Amino acid sequence: MNENVNVNSTYILSENVVARKIEGETILVPIGAGVGNLEEDLYTVNESGHAILSMLDGKRTLNDVVASLSSEYNVDKDEMKADVVGFTNELFWRKILVESS
Amino acid sequence: MSDENGSQYMVKVKSTEYNIWEKKKPLLSSLQVELTERCNNNCIHCYINLAADSPKKKLELSTAEIKNVLDEAASLGCMEVVYTGGEPLLREDFEELYIHARKLGMRVTIRTNGTLLTAHLAELFTRIPPLEPIVITVYGMTRSTYDAVTRTPGSFDAFRRGIDLLTEHHVPFKLISMLIPINLKDSDSFEAWLAQLPCEDKSPSYNDLLLDLRARRESDKNNVIRHIRFSPEQALAIQNRMGGDKSEMREFCAKFMGLAGNTLFNCGAGLGVKISLDAYGNLQPCLQLRHPDAIYDLKNGSIKDALTEFFPGLRGMKTENPAYLARCARCFLKGLCEQCPGKSWMEHGTLDTPVDYLCEFAHLQAQDLGLLEKGEKAWEVEDWKERVNNLSSNT
Numbered sequence: 001m002n003e004n005v006n007v008n009s010t011y012i013l014s015e016n017v018v019a020r021k022i023e024g025e026t027i028l029v030p031i032g033a034g035v036g037n038l039e040e041d042l043y044t045v046n047e048s049g050h051a052i053l054s055m056l057d058g059k060r061t062l063n064d065v066v067a068s069l070s071s072e073y074n075v076d077k078d079e080m081k082a083d084v085v086g087f088t089n090e091l092f093w094r095k096i097l098v099e100s101s
Numbered sequence: 102m103s104d105e106n107g108s109q110y111m112v113k114v115k116s117t118e119y120n121i122w123e124k125k126k127p128l129l130s131s132l133q134v135e136l137t138e139r140c141n142n143n144c145i146h147c148y149i150n151l152a153a154d155s156p157k158k159k160l161e162l163s164t165a166e167i168k169n170v171l172d173e174a175a176s177l178g179c180m181e182v183v184y185t186g187g188e189p190l191l192r193e194d195f196e197e198l199y200i201h202a203r204k205l206g207m208r209v210t211i212r213t214n215g216t217l218l219t220a221h222l223a224e225l226f227t228r229i230p231p232l233e234p235i236v237i238t239v240y241g242m243t244r245s246t247y248d249a250v251t252r253t254p255g256s257f258d259a260f261r262r263g264i265d266l267l268t269e270h271h272v273p274f275k276l277i278s279m280l281i282p283i284n285l286k287d288s289d290s291f292e293a294w295l296a297q298l299p300c301e302d303k304s305p306s307y308n309d310l311l312l313d314l315r316a317r318r319e320s321d322k323n324n325v326i327r328h329i330r331f332s333p334e335q336a337l338a339i340q341n342r343m344g345g346d347k348s349e350m351r352e353f354c355a356k357f358m359g360l361a362g363n364t365l366f367n368c369g370a371g372l373g374v375k376i377s378l379d380a381y382g383n384l385q386p387c388l389q390l391r392h393p394d395a396i397y398d399l400k401n402g403s404i405k406d407a408l409t410e411f412f413p414g415l416r417g418m419k420t421e422n423p424a425y426l427a428r429c430a431r432c433f434l435k436g437l438c439e440q441c442p443g444k445s446w447m448e449h450g451t452l453d454t455p456v457d458y459l460c461e462f463a464h465l466q467a468q469d470l471g472l473l474e475k476g477e478k479a480w481e482v483e484d485w486k487e488r489v490n491n492l493s494s495n496t
Contacts, residue, residue: 090108
């Protein structure tokens with residue numbers, strides 16, 4: 001996986017994906033082909049992932065997300081940055097997230 | 102750290118294996134939507150079809166009404182919608198309704214005869230995959246057999262074109278054969294054809310051998326279906342020819358057999374695991390049951406109210422019908438017998454009349470498994486528990 005997200009950029013859920021919250025579970029459902037590795041896959045996101053994903057609204061940069069979450073959860077900024085960048089990278093290379101203009 | 106299957110933040114699951122009902126028990130997990138009762142075929146055996154130009158078209162739910170239903174279904178946790186009919190592709194707004202369901206994050210199963218599939222639809226299913234195989238019913242393997250069942254000249258060729266289109270566009274599909282005496286001779290060639298098709302699921306699948314009568318209880322069409330459907334003896338012979346090893350059936354019986362008592366609903370009907378919406382806005386506990394006392398007018402209510410108030414009340418119903426209490430209530434073949442309010446509705450227009458056709462078949466199966474002697478009535482058997490235990494110990 002390439003490190004290709006930029007901490008000064010903003011990211012948002014692709015229009016080819018729907019994030020559904022059902023009974024406390026976040027499920028990412030692809031709409032269009034080409035999302036993830038195979039069209040027929042879903043992704044279930046845990047609580048940590050959901051906390052990050054919910055802040056990726058196309059307005060906050062990754063640095064903004066890191067600052068906000070590290071303050072809210074009282075976590076060291078470098079540690080939070082590793083989590084946020086790592087998860088965003090994962091969603092980005094699976095085409096679940098796109099960089100917003 | 103992440104790999105092909107996810108990471109510490111998320112897990113990849115195969116869409117067709119993700120069962121939200123088992124995992125999370127939302128209020129609603131799957132919704133069957135009968136987009137229309139109309140069909141472009143005129144199948145001799147069908148339980149629901151109206152002519153494609155039926156005047157009942159004007160009574161069907163509008164595009165906006167169906168979208169509202171889907172919106173509420175999604176809000177209740179629904180992950181799957183099944184578009185069925187009649188022939189769902191007859192709806193001019195099918196594409197719009199399909200995309201709406203997918204954009205709500207639902208998987209869509211399309212149950213179709215395949216004859217109305219076009220290159221445009223195949224491209225749509227490639228661009229926006231349904232996440233479930235398209236289910237196509239096969240009525241015969243030759244032009245003469247197929248068209249004899251559908252009573253629609255040209256339907257076989259249109260069906261094969263539909264399959265070719267899906268194959269060319271790599272759209273997953275599943276074939277289900279339905280058997281009646283007219284097309285029984287085609288079953289071997291169906292299995293041979295299925296084996297060489299590029300579909301993922303190559304295991305032969307068949308509709309119920311015991312054909313349902315009409316959901317709207319039209320007597321003239323019911324007379325035809327009664328005449329063409331297999332007798333219980335014929336159905337058992339076919340089942341045995343196709344079913345192979347009986348140990349699975351014995352295990353199933355051992356697990357689910359018992360007395361039904363005066364409780365009418367011993368199935369999942371009316372539970373959020375799957376309910377049905379007819380073409381005119383009535384929610385049904387299942388696709389078959391359309392008794393006026395068992396359906397919910399969604400135009401004047403909500404899915405949530407149906408699931409939390411109406412259907413639970415329905416499922417709590419007890420019968421006082423002496424015929425049912427004398428037979429079905431005391432019969433241990435529950436699980437083996439298909440008797441249910443839906444079947445009672447289709448055969449008799451009631452919720453609780455024993456259906457002789459199903460009873461005979463269940464008894465024949467029970468004899469075949471060694472649970473009953475010939476001539477014995479299961480509701481008169483007192484040592485049924487011992488017989489069922491012996492059955493499971495012989496598996």
